[in-house]
Amino acid sequence: MKITSADFVKSAFERQHWPTDGRPEIAFLGRSNVGKSSLLNSLLQRKALARTSNTPGRTQSINFFLVNESFYFVDLPGYGYAKVSKSMRHDWGKMAEEYLSDREELALCIQLVDSRHEPSRLDLQLHEWLTFNQKKEIIVATKSDKLSSNELGKQVRLIGKEMPESKLITYSSTTGKGRDLVWSEILKALD
Ligand SMILES: Nc1nc2c(ncn2[C@@H]2O[C@H](COP(=O)(O)OP(=O)(O)OP(=O)(O)O)[C@@H](O)[C@H]2O)c(=O)[nH]1
Numbered sequence: 541m542k543i544t545s546a547d548f549v550k551s552a553f554e555r556q557h558w559p560t561d562g563r564p565e566i567a568f569l570g571r572s573n574v575g576k577s578s579l580l581n582s583l584l585q586r587k588a589l590a591r592t593s594n595t596p597g598r599t600q601s602i603n604f605f606l607v608n609e610s611f612y613f614v615d616l617p618g619y620g621y622a623k624v625s626k627s628m629r630h631d632w633g634k635m636a637e638e639y640l641s642d643r644e645e646l647a648l649c650i651q652l653v654d655s656r657h658e659p660s661r662l663d664l665q666l667h668e669w670l671t672f673n674q675k676k677e678i679i680v681a682t683k684s685d686k687l688s689s690n691e692l693g694k695q696v697r698l699i700g701k702e703m704p705e706s707k708l709i710t711y712s713s714t715t716g717k718g719r720d721l722v723w724s725e726i727l728k729a730l731d
């Protein structure tokens with residue numbers, strides 16, 4: 541995929557701030573620190589378009605990035621970070637659920653899970669919700685560079701068993717492994 545332009549457009553804290561131009565959107569979802577912003581940067585081959593951090597819970601708003609003037613990448617805040625306040629957790633749920641259930645421009649959900657771990661209860665809940673609501677979804681298992689190919693194979697079977705409804709792609713934002721596969725799913729969804 542040739543990236544001719546990629547620009548941060550806005551951070552939305554409420555639906556009034558969502559773009560209104562009707563371009564299709566690809567959403568990145570997953571627990572805090574799983575590597576959403578890194579995946580987005582890696583796909584766009586840009587180092588720091590989306591802010592990444594070692595501090596979980598960094599991305600608190602819904603961030604829109606316009607790609608090639610034709611579609612948006614949407615970086616959603618991470619869930620499951622225990623240290624945020626109850627009211628912040630409530631706001632996450634409200635904001636993300638509102639976006640996921642109501643957004644007509646949503647063309648594909650990319651749900652990230654950490655390839656090193658079994659999907660968490662929240663990962664499975666989100667996955668079930670997306671499946672039940674018939675959202676188009678792929679699973680991307682991140683940080684695959686941290687496992688041996690043996691371990692990775694084992695984890696892929698485990699994750700695939702728990703989330704059998706969706707296509708699973710292993711990824712490394714460090715090496716770019718999986719990039720072409722993810723792009724091909726994105727282009728299919730935009731078609
Ligand atoms: N080795 C390795 N590290 C990664 C990879 N992807 C992300 N990381 C690291 O994991 C940490 C979190 O990455 P982010 O991309 O900020 O995660 P996020 O899901 O956007 O986090 P929030 O915005 O807090 O929800 C950073 O230190 C990244 O450098 C990967 O594929 N391999």
Ligand SMILES: [Mg+2]
Pocket residue numbers: 576577578591592598599615
């Ligand atoms: Mg982030």
